[in-house]
Amino acid sequence: MDRSNHHKANPYLMTRSLIPENQETPIQFIKTDIVDHKLFYRRNHFPYPTLSYSNYYLPINGMVSTPILLSMQDILQFPSKTIPVVLECSGDKRNLFKPKVFGEQWEKGAISQGYWKGVPLRSLLELSGIREGAKEIVVEGYDFGDRTDLNKVFTYARSLPIEKALHPDTIIAYEYNNQPIPFKHGYPLRLIVPQWYAMASVKWIKQIRVISSHFEGPFQSIDYMYYPNKENNKDAFPVTTVNVNSTIQKPLDMEILNTGKHLIKGIAWSGKGFITNLEISVDGGGTWKNAKLEPARRGGYAWQSWSYEWTVSKKGNYMIMSKATDSYGRIQPTVPFWNKKGYGYNAIDKIKVKVE
């Protein structure tokens, strides 16, 4: 028996923990702008929940004119939207902080993107009505478990301020890349909050509540807060908008290259506007040149790919850096904003290579 021997090499998710399941996208090896769900990073706070699909209803209650209960059938009747959105875990690149920060040691792959299709949360809230005095919208998931720090069982829940909840691109999604959302990513319904770190995009939605106060659940009063001080919790403030950021996908860190032409490539993204400029340094920040930057997609929130053709004739060690600027003038800093829980890392990306 002869075989054709076409043995394709494929990347896989990279495991950070199994219970709960936290797995990272092999971002250096992602060649397309749309990430297949199998390589979409997985970030969980609890074991996967159990829910009954045959009996699935979405309640919207609290400070509303009319509490409503929507079936999947009802939700599919609303005009839908399909938006390319980059979702980035706020702990992405935590592993790069110095001094190191405890928690999941995400490298550069707690980020993925694709097309999310759903109905604007706004449309559903217009149906229920929002009563005067309403302040926030709490979205609760089906996932729950013990928080050992508080010695109590909690359901994963997060709130949005009214204005963010009413943004026309904040959607209750039911499809990812033209398919029902895979279970591990929130089937049947997932909140998608473009421009915010992905802890806001609650999976397996159980209910939506309109409240008149500030929601104090532990996933926004304890976790997902920036704590700038090592010794105390002073000056803490919430994690929300995605920072301007970029990642070098190629070459790999510590790679050995030959002299000659090399394509340096990567991605850049921001939670405010879009990327307007991507600069590359091949001399550790001494000089900078503009990379070729893919234009922003209209009406979307996707990362932008970039590339830079590097011709290197001199052997030696090089530090390659990428620095993104967004349309709000935000620029990646040289030094990251260190915070105790390790959120929002967005320093200039850098790798080393040896040319021989």
Add this chain to the structure above:
Amino acid sequence: MDRSNHHKANPYLMTRSLIPENQETPIQFIKTDIVDHKLFYRRNHFPYPTLSYSNYYLPINGMVSTPILLSMQDILQFPSKTIPVVLECSGDKRNLFKPKVFGEQWEKGAISQGYWKGVPLRSLLELSGIREGAKEIVVEGYDFGDRTDLNKVFTYARSLPIEKALHPDTIIAYEYNNQPIPFKHGYPLRLIVPQWYAMASVKWIKQIRVISSHFEGPFQSIDYMYYPNKENNKDAFPVTTVNVNSTIQKPLDMEILNTGKHLIKGIAWSGKGFITNLEISVDGGGTWKNAKLEPARRGGYAWQSWSYEWTVSKKGNYMIMSKATDSYGRIQPTVPFWNKKGYGYNAIDKIKVKVE
């Protein structure tokens, strides 16, 4: 439709590069002593080769009394041996060297083990006979490609000194864990050299040659040499026997734990004899206690699992360390033996955890 929602979390191989394919075993998440072939790390120098199985013959030639050509059928007639063997890439843990070393950034997972079944190389060499003056046995694989440093195409090939080649446990393997060796791990025949780093265990064997000189192929004259000096190639010597070593699998580095009981667990292995002692420190090396160590398997070359029950009542940061000693009295060093290409890392393993 209701679903049972048993969404199991599985670890996957961790990609270091795709061309050639280099993927690491998620060693922290391997719970058994026998690694499934799907999670066996993949280490390649070249793209996967093409070979004709229907027409597969193994030639043994050079300084032999009778050059022979063996079919798979012939090889299966010989008395076989099944041995548990740990294979470790000599670049395993390269990522931990300080200063950092260029090349594949293997973390702790370029190691796997399982049952290899095959015929002793010795039996085949007894059939062909070895002529006087023979010095080494060269085993060549089907994999080949351009070595850009030498600007020339090479086939992957390595030699063994006669005495190592004649060791009764140096086998020409055709099964892994009771199945034909998976293609990516050397189907149909792979040399298995217990106790040596895995670069010696040549995959996809093409031919075996007996030679009267020292083989100078680049995979043992350039690569797989320890270069102790940063600036020159002086005092280089070949990579052979696996160093005494251990890896902490649990807890994870930078994990956050509660006060109470925790099982610290891991593996230890050596290329000389077996592990006689595994010590644990939970105070960064200040004090050491013996872990519970699984006894060595008879007649095999497997790693030994170990565990240590740690009761911690005081909150704070801890550095956990593991230190193995083998039956030859070799002990893991505090500081690794730094070498330019980053082989043989075996310093005392260490991780940090926070107890809160």
